[in-house]
Amino acid sequence: MSASRIAIVGAGGRMGRVLIEAVQETPDLELAVATERSGSGLVGTDAGTMAGVGPLGVTLEPELEAAVGRFDTVIDFTRPEGSLAHLEVCRRYGRAMVLGTTGFDASQKAAIEQAAREIPVVFAPNMSVGVNLCLKLLDTAARILGDEVDVEIVEAHHRHKVDAPSGTALRMGEVVASALGRDLKECAVYGREGVTGERDRRSIGFETIRAGDIVGEHTVMFAGSGERVEISHKASSRMTFARGAVRAARWLQGRPAGLYDMQDVLGLR
Numbered sequence: 001m002s003a004s005r006i007a008i009v010g011a012g013g014r015m016g017r018v019l020i021e022a023v024q025e026t027p028d029l030e031l032a033v034a035t036e037r038s039g040s041g042l043v044g045t046d047a048g049t050m051a052g053v054g055p056l057g058v059t060l061e062p063e064l065e066a067a068v069g070r071f072d073t074v075i076d077f078t079r080p081e082g083s084l085a086h087l088e089v090c091r092r093y094g095r096a097m098v099l100g101t102t103g104f105d106a107s108q109k110a111a112i113e114q115a116a117r118e119i120p121v122v123f124a125p126n127m128s129v130g131v132n133l134c135l136k137l138l139d140t141a142a143r144i145l146g147d148e149v150d151v152e153i154v155e156a157h158h159r160h161k162v163d164a165p166s167g168t169a170l171r172m173g174e175v176v177a178s179a180l181g182r183d184l185k186e187c188a189v190y191g192r193e194g195v196t197g198e199r200d201r202r203s204i205g206f207e208t209i210r211a212g213d214i215v216g217e218h219t220v221m222f223a224g225s226g227e228r229v230e231i232s233h234k235a236s237s238r239m240t241f242a243r244g245a246v247r248a249a250r251w252l253q254g255r256p257a258g259l260y261d262m263q264d265v266l267g268l269r
């Protein structure tokens with residue numbers, strides 16, 4: 001099989017730069033296209049030089065659609081509005097997509113589901129193997145501990161992150177809620193302040209920390225009477241997410257249209 005041609009959008013971002021390195025170290029993937037928003041001072045520079053891996057002969061360009069003949073799969077870690085525009089290009093021209101952006105609202109998620117009826121999409125708020133293992137452990141823990149414990153989810157990220165709680169924390173909440181037969185929309189409590197009253201046993205609490213250069217940390221606490229179980233994941237490098245995204249791009253080769261996530265890619269379903 002020939003190398004799959006990858007387009008990285010938002011290539012100058014924190015994840016974009018690491019993704020360039022991750023694609024570069026993967027033999028059966030080829031970095032074919034890299035984009036940045038028009039007006040960015042990075043447009044016109046070499047993507048490899050920008051990412052610190054040496055010149056690759058791939059120049060940062062401002063328009064994904066103009067490059068559509070040169071890539072098979074888009075890897076997108078940008079912002080919801082940008083991701084939906086890139087998704088529409090993929091849908092129109094039949095390209096695959098690995099979508100790692102977080103912070104989508106319900107109607108934006110519906111648009112992703114709709115597009116995935118026509119093209120293959122891996123959509124996951126966290127592409128690390130460790131977090132996806134934690135999702136399995138959380139399902140087991142919630143089923144065993146049941147309604148006897150209070151569930152609290154604490155996440156910490158760098159000061160530049162714009163969405164809260166993190167996409168990963170929300171997915172962890174969904175997994176626990178589903179295992180406990182609850183609807184997260186009805187039982188989620190986001191932060192507490194003032195006279196809150198006693199805790200409702202069926203609520204799932206979220207606490208957010210934004211500080212410094214923390215890459216990404218998540219802890220789910222199952223606190224009962226006399227004991228507490230905590231399942232934690234700490235990312236110390238963005239390369240863990242980038243390697244997951246690259247794995248997803250390879251896995252997508254030849255897949256039919258559909259909405260997949262990292263549980264599918266890692267065979268954890």
Ligand SMILES: NC(=O)C1=CN([C@@H]2O[C@H](COP(=O)(O)OP(=O)(O)OC[C@H]3O[C@@H](n4cnc5c(N)ncnc54)[C@H](OP(=O)(O)O)[C@@H]3O)[C@@H](O)[C@H]2O)C=CC1
Nearest residue numbers: 010012013014015077078079082100101102125126127241
């Ligand atoms: N699924 C996973 O495993 C992970 C997901 N993420 C998610 O990935 C996303 C990006 O994170 P990060 O790299 O830290 O963010 P950055 O802000 O560092 O990078 C975002 C990139 O996207 C570009 N961008 C922003 N808005 C648009 C738009 N409307 N159209 C096109 N391009 C746009 C930015 O360009 P400009 O500089 O011009 O604004 C920048 O190049 C976040 O949603 C984050 O939560 C992060 C890590 C892991």
Ligand SMILES: O=C(O)C1=N[C@H](C(=O)O)C[C@H](O)C1
Nearest residue numbers: 102125126161166167168216
């Ligand atoms: O913005 C980030 O940095 C991260 N975002 C993802 C999320 O919102 O869950 C994943 C990771 O924790 C890093």
